[in-house]
Amino acid sequence: MSEKVLDFRSDTVTRPTPGMREAMAQAEVGDDVFGEDPTILKLQARIAELLGKEDALYVPSGTMSNLIGVMLHCGRGDEFICEAGCHIFNYEQSGYAQIGGIAARTVPGEFGVMQPKHLHGLVRPGNDHLVRTRLVCLENTHNRGAGRIQPYEHVEAICGWAHESGLRAHLDGARLFNAVVATGIPVEGWAGHFDTVSVCFSKGLGAPVGSALAGSREAMVQARRLRKVLGGAMREGGVIAAGALYALEHHIDRLAEDHACAAKLAEAIREIDGLTLRPVDVQTNILVFEVDPALGTAADFVARLADRGLLMLAIAPTMIRAVTHLDVSHADAERAGEILRETAVASAACSA
Numbered sequence: 403m404s405e406k407v408l409d410f411r412s413d414t415v416t417r418p419t420p421g422m423r424e425a426m427a428q429a430e431v432g433d434d435v436f437g438e439d440p441t442i443l444k445l446q447a448r449i450a451e452l453l454g455k456e457d458a459l460y461v462p463s464g465t466m467s468n469l470i471g472v473m474l475h476c477g478r479g480d481e482f483i484c485e486a487g488c489h490i491f492n493y494e495q496s497g498y499a500q501i502g503g504i505a506a507r508t509v510p511g512e513f514g515v516m517q518p519k520h521l522h523g524l525v526r527p528g529n530d531h532l533v534r535t536r537l538v539c540l541e542n543t544h545n546r547g548a549g550r551i552q553p554y555e556h557v558e559a560i561c562g563w564a565h566e567s568g569l570r571a572h573l574d575g576a577r578l579f580n581a582v583v584a585t586g587i588p589v590e591g592w593a594g595h596f597d598t599v600s601v602c603f604s605k606g607l608g609a610p611v612g613s614a615l616a617g618s619r620e621a622m623v624q625a626r627r628l629r630k631v632l633g634g635a636m637r638e639g640g641v642i643a644a645g646a647l648y649a650l651e652h653h654i655d656r657l658a659e660d661h662a663c664a665a666k667l668a669e670a671i672r673e674i675d676g677l678t679l680r681p682v683d684v685q686t687n688i689l690v691f692e693v694d695p696a697l698g699t700a701a702d703f704v705a706r707l708a709d710r711g712l713l714m715l716a717i718a719p720t721m722i723r724a725v726t727h728l729d730v731s732h733a734d735a736e737r738a739g740e741i742l743r744e745t746a747v748a749s750a751a752c753s754a
């Protein structure tokens with residue numbers, strides 16, 4: 403009997419559900435470069451409405467959405483401030499520098515959370531020697547911070563400070579809806595503090611492709627130009643946009659299931675000798691845990707898990723990441739906990 407492979411590597415691995423595929427098959431489409439794809443137009447209007455922004459733009463990826471967001475607010479020789487572990491700084495090839503001629507200034511955070519007071523004094527004075535500070539970027543929930551939710555008061559304080567200081571604020575909200583569902587704070591409440599907000603449809607929401615950037619009407623006109631030069635303008639993209647629309651309708655509230663599965667898996671990990679959650683509390687759908695070197699490296703451990711049909715990701719020599727999503731059930735989370743325990747016991751026995 404071949405057992406189902408349990409894939410906890412990322413919430414990007416979800417496949418479109420039958421209902422989503424049906425919606426995609428039925429989608430009305432047109433050429434979006436001519437502004438004639440009704441499904442993309444509908445998606446953009448819907449996400450703008452949800453986020454409380456004037457307009458939004460559908461783009462192929464979160465990387466492009468963030469790059470356009472940063473380039474809207476910063477030009478060549480400008481700088482933005484961000485937390486040192488954030489996705490924009492670590493995992494997007496510094497596109498802002500490669501393509502935009504923009505510098506990043508990082509501030510250390512704890513599991514992705516910066517203290518507002520650590521930003522004070524970081525706006526550089528006008529001086530020919532210096533780059534110009536233009537923007538602050540936040541990430542919510544925080545990917546490397548194991549799905550950490552930015553404390554709402556921090557978001558208020560940091561964005562308030564940014565605006566008082568003449569800066570703009572951009573949110574990498576790839577998993578913003580996870581923060582919404584976990585806190586009960588409405589999405590427009592979070593988004594309202596930022597000039598531009600990026601959200602991903604292809605993470606926990608379970609759509610196959612795409613992200614959106616939202617902001618003012620004027621900003622989105624410029625964003626559309628940037629999307630074109632970056633090669634991100636699509637033609638009959640309504641086929642994939644329909645998956646994103648379907649996700650907004652059907653897959654937001656169910657993120658609570660992912661959080662419950664992550665909590666269940668966390669509970670199992672707390673009971674396993676040699677595995678330690680970092681941080682110990684799990685707030686949304688991402689868990690990061692440390693493997694005691696006595697059990698081998700994270701890469702060794704992940705390879706042994708894969709032999710037992712459980713996929714997770716080694717993200718550092720001793721660190722493993724697991725993510726819950728649409729395609730893992732409560733039973734899968736329970737089974738994953740058992741496989742982790744069996745693997746830890748077997749690893750300890752062979753190194754003893």
Ligand SMILES: *Cc1c(COP(=O)(O)O)cnc(C)c1O
Nearest residue numbers: 463464465466489541545574576
């Ligand atoms: C995945 C992710 C992105 C980038 O999205 P892609 O669609 O993979 O380019 C940006 N920010 C965060 C926090 C992410 O997790």
